[in-house]
Amino acid sequence: MAAWTHDTLVAGVRAGDRRALARAITLIENADPLAYEIVRELYPETGRSYVVGMTGPPGVGKSSLLSALIRHVRGEGASAGVISVDPSSPFTRGALLGDRIRLADHFLDPAVFIRSMGTRGHLGGLAEATLQAALVLDAAGKDIVFIETVGTGQSEIGIVTIADTVVLVLMPGSGDSIQALKAGIMEIPDVIAVNKCDHPAAKTMVNEVSSILALDPDRSWRPPILLTEAVRGEGIAELWEKVGEHQQHLEESGLLAGRRAEHLAGEVFAVASARAKTHLERTVAGNEELARLLEAVQRRELDPLTAVREIMEKVFHIYGDPNGTDTR
Amino acid sequence: MAAWTHDTLVAGVRAGDRRALARAITLIENADPLAYEIVRELYPETGRSYVVGMTGPPGVGKSSLLSALIRHVRGEGASAGVISVDPSSPFTRGALLGDRIRLADHFLDPAVFIRSMGTRGHLGGLAEATLQAALVLDAAGKDIVFIETVGTGQSEIGIVTIADTVVLVLMPGSGDSIQALKAGIMEIPDVIAVNKCDHPAAKTMVNEVSSILALDPDRSWRPPILLTEAVRGEGIAELWEKVGEHQQHLEESGLLAGRRAEHLAGEVFAVASARAKTHLERTVAGNEELARLLEAVQRRELDPLTAVREIMEKVFHIYGDPNGTDTR
Numbered sequence: 001m002a003a004w005t006h007d008t009l010v011a012g013v014r015a016g017d018r019r020a021l022a023r024a025i026t027l028i029e030n031a032d033p034l035a036y037e038i039v040r041e042l043y044p045e046t047g048r049s050y051v052v053g054m055t056g057p058p059g060v061g062k063s064s065l066l067s068a069l070i071r072h073v074r075g076e077g078a079s080a081g082v083i084s085v086d087p088s089s090p091f092t093r094g095a096l097l098g099d100r101i102r103l104a105d106h107f108l109d110p111a112v113f114i115r116s117m118g119t120r121g122h123l124g125g126l127a128e129a130t131l132q133a134a135l136v137l138d139a140a141g142k143d144i145v146f147i148e149t150v151g152t153g154q155s156e157i158g159i160v161t162i163a164d165t166v167v168l169v170l171m172p173g174s175g176d177s178i179q180a181l182k183a184g185i186m187e188i189p190d191v192i193a194v195n196k197c198d199h200p201a202a203k204t205m206v207n208e209v210s211s212i213l214a215l216d217p218d219r220s221w222r223p224p225i226l227l228t229e230a231v232r233g234e235g236i237a238e239l240w241e242k243v244g245e246h247q248q249h250l251e252e253s254g255l256l257a258g259r260r261a262e263h264l265a266g267e268v269f270a271v272a273s274a275r276a277k278t279h280l281e282r283t284v285a286g287n288e289e290l291a292r293l294l295e296a297v298q299r300r301e302l303d304p305l306t307a308v309r310e311i312m313e314k315v316f317h318i319y320g321d322p323n324g325t326d327t328r
Numbered sequence: 329m330a331a332w333t334h335d336t337l338v339a340g341v342r343a344g345d346r347r348a349l350a351r352a353i354t355l356i357e358n359a360d361p362l363a364y365e366i367v368r369e370l371y372p373e374t375g376r377s378y379v380v381g382m383t384g385p386p387g388v389g390k391s392s393l394l395s396a397l398i399r400h401v402r403g404e405g406a407s408a409g410v411i412s413v414d415p416s417s418p419f420t421r422g423a424l425l426g427d428r429i430r431l432a433d434h435f436l437d438p439a440v441f442i443r444s445m446g447t448r449g450h451l452g453g454l455a456e457a458t459l460q461a462a463l464v465l466d467a468a469g470k471d472i473v474f475i476e477t478v479g480t481g482q483s484e485i486g487i488v489t490i491a492d493t494v495v496l497v498l499m500p501g502s503g504d505s506i507q508a509l510k511a512g513i514m515e516i517p518d519v520i521a522v523n524k525c526d527h528p529a530a531k532t533m534v535n536e537v538s539s540i541l542a543l544d545p546d547r548s549w550r551p552p553i554l555l556t557e558a559v560r561g562e563g564i565a566e567l568w569e570k571v572g573e574h575q576q577h578l579e580e581s582g583l584l585a586g587r588r589a590e591h592l593a594g595e596v597f598a599v600a601s602a603r604a605k606t607h608l609e610r611t612v613a614g615n616e617e618l619a620r621l622l623e624a625v626q627r628r629e630l631d632p633l634t635a636v637r638e639i640m641e642k643v644f645h646i647y648g649d650p651n652g653t654d655t656r
Contacts (some may be wrong), residue, residue, distance in 0.1 A: 036633055043631035131632060171500065250462035260625040266623060269609060271636045272643075276604040279646050281597060297596060298589040304459060305364055308599045315600075316644045318607050 009038050016079075016140040021113050028132045029117065039132050040137035047260070049081070049138040049145045052243060053163030058150050060171035060196040064230035065239075066148055067103050070112055072236050073144050079111040081137030083130055085149040085159050086105075113137060125274035130159055131267050162263050164256065165246045167191045167239070170209070172199035181212050188216065189247045190223055192241055197227035221249050276316070283315045290314060337366050342373075344407075344468045349441050356460045357445065363613070367460050370467035375588070377409070377466040377473045380571060381488025385505055386478050389523040392558035393497055393567075394476055395431050398440055400564050401472050406441040409465030411458060413446075413477040413487050441465060453602035459488055459595050490591050492584065493574045497520045498537070500527035504571035514528050516544065518551055518574045521567050525555035547578050604644070611643045618642060 004012070012020020027035035052069075056062050063084075070080050073139050082103070106112040117129060130147060137145045149159040160166050168189035170177050183187070194205050196224045207224050213223055228235035250256035284290040293310055296302035314316040332340070332351050340348020342567060355363035363434050380397075384390050398408050410431070434440040444459060465473045477487040486495050496517035498505050510515070534553050539549055540598075552570045556563035578584035612618040621638055624630035640646040 012480065022422060024550040040631040040634055042524050044628050047628055089626070091572050128633070135631075172635070239541055243417060261570070264625050265622050265631060268610075268622060268635050268639070269605075271632065272608055272639050273605040275636065275640055276608065277597075280600055280643070284597075294593050297592050300372050300375055303368040303463075304596050304599065305456070306368055308603065311596070311600050312603055312607075316604055316607070316646075318644075 005039075006037055007084055009034070010041050013038065013140050016142075018072070018110065018113060021081075021136060021140055022115070024136050025115050025117075025133045027151035028129050028136070035132065039135050040183065043084075043135060046135050046138040049132060049134075049142050050165075050247060051145045051147065051163045053160030053166040053168065054146060054148045054169060055160050055189070056150075057171075057177055060169050061230050062148060062169045063103060065169055065193060065195055065228060065236075066146060067105060068228075068230045068233050068236045069146070069182065070103075070106050071233075072240050073116055074106075074109065074111065075210055078143035079141065080106075080113075080139065081134075081142035081145045082114040083133050083137070083147050084111070084114065084116045085126065085130060085147065101113070113140070115141065123164050125271060125278070126272060127159060127267065128271045131271070134162060138325070148206060157219075162257065162267055164250065165190045165243050169193045169195050171196050172201035172205045178208050178212070181183060181209065188213070188219070188223060190221065191239065191242045192223055192225045193228045193235070194225060195228045195230055195233065197229050211327060218254065219326060220255075221246060280311070284311065287314075333367075335360060335514050337362070341366065341370060341464055341468050344470075346438065346441060346443075349409075349464060349468055352464050353443050353445075353461045356457050356464070358582040367463050371463060374463050374466040377462075378493075379466075379473045379475065379491045381460060381491030382476045382497060383488050383494065383517070384478075385499075387490065387501035388416045388477070388497050389558050390476060390497045391431060392422050393521060393523055393556060394474060395433060395475070396556075396558045396561050396564045397568060398434050399561075400558065400568050402439065405637075406471035408434075408441075408467065409462075409468065409470035409614075410440070410442040411456065411465070411475045412442065412471070413434050413458060413475065437624065441468070441470065442576075452646070453599060453606070455487060455595065455608065457598045457600060459599070462490060462614045462651055476485065490595055492578065492587065493518045493571050496572055497523055498533065499519045499524050500529035500533045506533070506540070509540050511535065516541070516547070516551060519567065519570045520551055520553045521556045522553060523556045523558055524562065530555060535575070536552055548575060548605075558597060571626060576642055608639070608643050612639065615642075 001108055004020070008018055009024055009027075013024055014116075024035060024038055024208060027038070054062055054066055061124045066082065066084075070082065074310055084103070103114050115133065117126065117133065134145050134147060147160050147163055166189045168177075168181075169189070170192065172194060192209055194202055194209070196202070206227065209225050213225075224245075226235050226239045226242060230236070250259060284294070290311060293302065297304050297307045329350075337348055337352055337355075340523055347404070352363065356368070382390055382394055394410065394412075398410065401408055412431070429443050434442060441462065445461065462473050462475060475491055477489050494515075494517045496505075496509075496519070498520065501542070502524060520537055522530055522537070524530070534555065537553050539585055541553075552573075554563055554567045554570060556567055558564070578587060612622070618639060620634045621630065625632055625635045
């Protein structure tokens with residue numbers, strides 16, 4: 001195969017060519033300068049896909065539900081791109097392979113493009129890679145872009161913040177999620193699916209989630225709670241209908257543009273912060289003077305915040321009061 | 329009451345005076361320059377406390393367990409400082425009040441100092457405030473410093489990383505935690521307590537956790553799993569014995585010093601990163617040129633990574649390839 005060039009890649013992505021998409025996303029993962037050039041060129045053409053985030057704890061059946069949703073939207077004639085973000089641990093490989101198998105039904109469908117991304121090995125950070133990959137799928141003309149991620153902490157939720165609609169998938173009996181939702185650790189999603197609805201505790205869970213949502217009555221959108229059974233395809237049409245209603249709500253209330261603008265600004269901040277952090281770690285690692293500072297902290301000779309102040313000056317040229325009161 | 333001065337606060341903290349401790353931690357929370365001066369002066373005297381982190385999902389009975397552990401260590405004649413880090417949500421106030429009530433038994437004990445910290449309102453970031461508060465309690469001569477936090481995501485675990493021993497508290501039937509542990513989302517703790525051990529699923533949970541730990545046989549320390557019932561005080565002595573065994577393991581293997589050095593370096597990085605992020609947000613907020621950049625991104629005229637590159641140059645004076653390959 002001839003090597004891809006900037007022009008053939010851009011044309012290939014625009015045409016929705018699978019190999020071009022695969023190559024572009026690999027370049028994004030490798031933080032290749034070519035990836036940056038391609039996304040820069042394609043960016044003005046983006047914003048047409050509807051982006052749906054799916055999140056929830058491991059083991060609740062997110063991949064099965066995603067597979068069923070893809071089948072559903074394909075039945076409606078829509079094309080789909082999927083970015084599936086996996087936590088990176090040697091422990092997970094088996095489970096992840098299982099997840100990929102659940103999505104394999106769609107591998108031969110030319111209107112569906114599925115890509116997994118691990119949480120490590122992204123030089124520019126995972127938020128950055130996910131954003132860029134989503135933009136590529138958007139530019140490729142996918143009607144729906146799904147971003148799937150595992151976990152219910154702030155960091156996992158952070159990955160789906162670029163979504164227009166966020167679906168939280170729960171399973172009856174998984175009490176931690178309920179507690180996390182209640183404690184406000186988990187951001188309130190737009191649509192909630194209680195999967196494996198045959199479980200005897202399914203209705204109890206719906207009631208619990210419902211009572212948590214009732215604590216926050218001021219929202220203009222009250223997140224609906226759906227019962228689904230992904231493997232048998234139950235509740236999938238209803239779930240997708242609710243996603244559509246949320247989209248309609250955002251569009252009719254004029255909130256969609258504002259939400260997207262806010263998400264893009266948030267992503268720019270997140271990527272810049274991640275870069276600053278990487279820059280910091282690399283600078284300290286390669287700098288003897290800064291390494292000596294850390295050693296002095298470890299010997300309890302220099303307090304941590306004084307070390308931070310010196311690092312901020314030397315690495316970022318930021319001067320000021322060490323505890324930040326000057327910027328209050 | 330006369331106003332605290334630098335000298336009276338330092339002396340008060342050294343003497344373990346409760347009002348001095350309370351005042352010092354309030355100053356830390358307010359990022360007051362005086363707090364920085366005090367910790368800087370006291371820092372060489374720190375490193376004597378043994379720091380125990382307690383984490384786990386909401387609702388598993390962490391506060392009851394912590395209360396029982398405090399009672400236990402007090403029975404052994406040790407003094408204790410407690411920093412209880414709460415997620416900040418209007419939804420949680422009731423639950424948090426309940427948590428505080430569970431710790432109220434110890435409020436009149438002069439050898440116990442308990443302080444709650446919310447996740448918002450810390451100008452310097454929560455990791456920074458937690459570290460500084462722990463150092464103050466250390467300097468005050470507390471034998472044991474407990475740091476309690478809610479949640480099982482990376483960000484919640486991050487708060488307890490300064491601990492010498494991390495105890496994960498689980499509850500039978502809370503399947504999400506098991507899944508998160510399995511998926512490697514949750515770092516492996518040093519000691520695991522399965523609380524509410526009367527629950528019919530308690531033994532099943534011990535087996536499940538045990539089989540997950542068996543997947544990682546290479547660790548020099550195999551985390552023990554304890555059954556506890558905090559309200560009735562069952563398993564508390566055994567849990568504390570395991571914390572002691574972990575401490576002994578770290579000391580005898582020579583790992584304790586390395587672990588503390590690593591944690592301190594990690595904290596310095598975390599605080600510096602948090603400051604860089606705050607500096608970024610404040611600079612962009614007050615800068616018309618940078619605000620215009622964000623607007624161009626939102627209008628799809630300028631791609632996010634080009635905006636990031638310009639921000640890195642203008643805010644941090646960091647130049648280089650926008651996607652970071654130059655620093656590979």
